[in-house]
Amino acid sequence: MPRRAAIVVLDGVGVGEAPDAAAYGDVGSDTLGHVCAWADRHVPGWALPHLTRLGLGRLAPLAGVAAAPTPSGAWGMMRPASAGKDSTTGHWEIAGVCLERPFPTYADGFPAALIDAFAARTGRPVIGNVVGSGTDVMQRFGAEHERTGAWIVYTSADSVFQVAAHERVVPLDELYAACETARAMLVPPHDVSRVIARPFVGRDGAYERTANRRDYSVAPPTTTLLDALAAAGVPRAGVGKVDDLFAGRALQSRHTADNAEGTRLVHEWLRADPPAAGGLLFANLVDFDTLYGHRNDPAGFAAALRAFDDAVPDLVGALREDDLLFITADHGNDPTTATTDHARERVPLLVCGPRVRPVPLGERPTFADVGATAAEWLGVNFRGAGTSFLPALLAGA
Numbered sequence: 001m002p003r004r005a006a007i008v009v010l011d012g013v014g015v016g017e018a019p020d021a022a023a024y025g026d027v028g029s030d031t032l033g034h035v036c037a038w039a040d041r042h043v044p045g046w047a048l049p050h051l052t053r054l055g056l057g058r059l060a061p062l063a064g065v066a067a068a069p070t071p072s073g074a075w076g077m078m079r080p081a082s083a084g085k086d087s088t089t090g091h092w093e094i095a096g097v098c099l100e101r102p103f104p105t106y107a108d109g110f111p112a113a114l115i116d117a118f119a120a121r122t123g124r125p126v127i128g129n130v131v132g133s134g135t136d137v138m139q140r141f142g143a144e145h146e147r148t149g150a151w152i153v154y155t156s157a158d159s160v161f162q163v164a165a166h167e168r169v170v171p172l173d174e175l176y177a178a179c180e181t182a183r184a185m186l187v188p189p190h191d192v193s194r195v196i197a198r199p200f201v202g203r204d205g206a207y208e209r210t211a212n213r214r215d216y217s218v219a220p221p222t223t224t225l226l227d228a229l230a231a232a233g234v235p236r237a238g239v240g241k242v243d244d245l246f247a248g249r250a251l252q253s254r255h256t257a258d259n260a261e262g263t264r265l266v267h268e269w270l271r272a273d274p275p276a277a278g279g280l281l282f283a284n285l286v287d288f289d290t291l292y293g294h295r296n297d298p299a300g301f302a303a304a305l306r307a308f309d310d311a312v313p314d315l316v317g318a319l320r321e322d323d324l325l326f327i328t329a330d331h332g333n334d335p336t337t338a339t340t341d342h343a344r345e346r347v348p349l350l351v352c353g354p355r356v357r358p359v360p361l362g363e364r365p366t367f368a369d370v371g372a373t374a375a376e377w378l379g380v381n382f383r384g385a386g387t388s389f390l391p392a393l394l395a396g397a
Helices: 031-042 049-054 087-094 112-122 134-148 172-185 225-231 259-270 287-293 298-317 368-377
Strands: 004-010 074-078 126-131 151-155 160-166 194-203 206-209 214-217 236-239 279-285 323-328 347-352 360-364
Touching: 004 087, 004 259, 004 368, 031 298, 049 298, 049 347, 087 279, 087 368, 112 126, 112 151, 112 172, 126 134, 134 151, 134 160, 134 194, 134 206, 160 172, 172 194, 172 214, 225 236, 225 279, 225 368, 236 259, 259 279, 259 298, 287 298, 323 368, 347 360
Parallel strands: 004 279, 004 323, 074 360, 126 151, 160 194, 236 279
Antiparallel strands: 074 347, 151 160, 194 206, 194 214, 323 347
């Protein structure tokens, strides 16, 4: 049976500040540690038993998560090596590409000339051009947008150019076209990581985002794991926003409404009958970040962790003899801190499969080690910026 590898990214689920967290203003951030501590105080019977069995409690002291004496998988942590702390940077690094400079950010909004050019090319004026959370921006500018039809443009501490519009005021196709226009305009030095379409519905005082978000990422500057697999004819599948993060290069994803749908699609890929013809699944579960980290909601974050933990037995049970499952993250997003932004954190690394030995993988110097390991497992001569730890994983090695 052909070999398969699945990389599941728990978006924003960091596991403690990175060594250079001070340079990013993130000293003290510890997404998983703080969420577990909050849940242990507020959630009766708090535990993550299935992730515990995989070795999660071996990574760091986590309230309610024991250090399993003999985990069923391999465990470790990874430090970010790229400059930056956004989803694009994190996923690119997992796929073997490390960035020497971070994407540009805009603490005071975008330059007027850039905004004026965007308005002229799209045929609508712009309101907003502020730094803020999406939920706040919708409430601040939604009514004016409905009256005028103007785009709501905003950014955050991350490198994003976000365009919000009410679905009743602006058709989705027009919103998407405007974001494609922005993507084409945003070249160096304004090569932001992502342009994001943020459609919403509702009425003044009760606006809500819809599931019709789309991300338009800048293209990776060098060869990624996905490119290498494509060149070798190895099948690739995506779940969630992963294809958007790679500008649609060498990957197509099934986009999802929430973590539950994403987890279900991962399970379907693993359980495919007849089995998928080998290859890679690259999945992103975004609710941790979008719904809970960015909204400082530790209760929702904890519930999402528990829901994923509940799904772990089905995922592990679907693994075949020549399967590897990697569970990791792309950055942190601690919902217990004052900020609502991403955090510069280490990320968890859990690996399981019928042939995986229960061994410590240590603290890896880059996320790219996952891509290098998946490539070696799938028989492709690509290591990118990483080092494969496959020999440590395999039974009998």
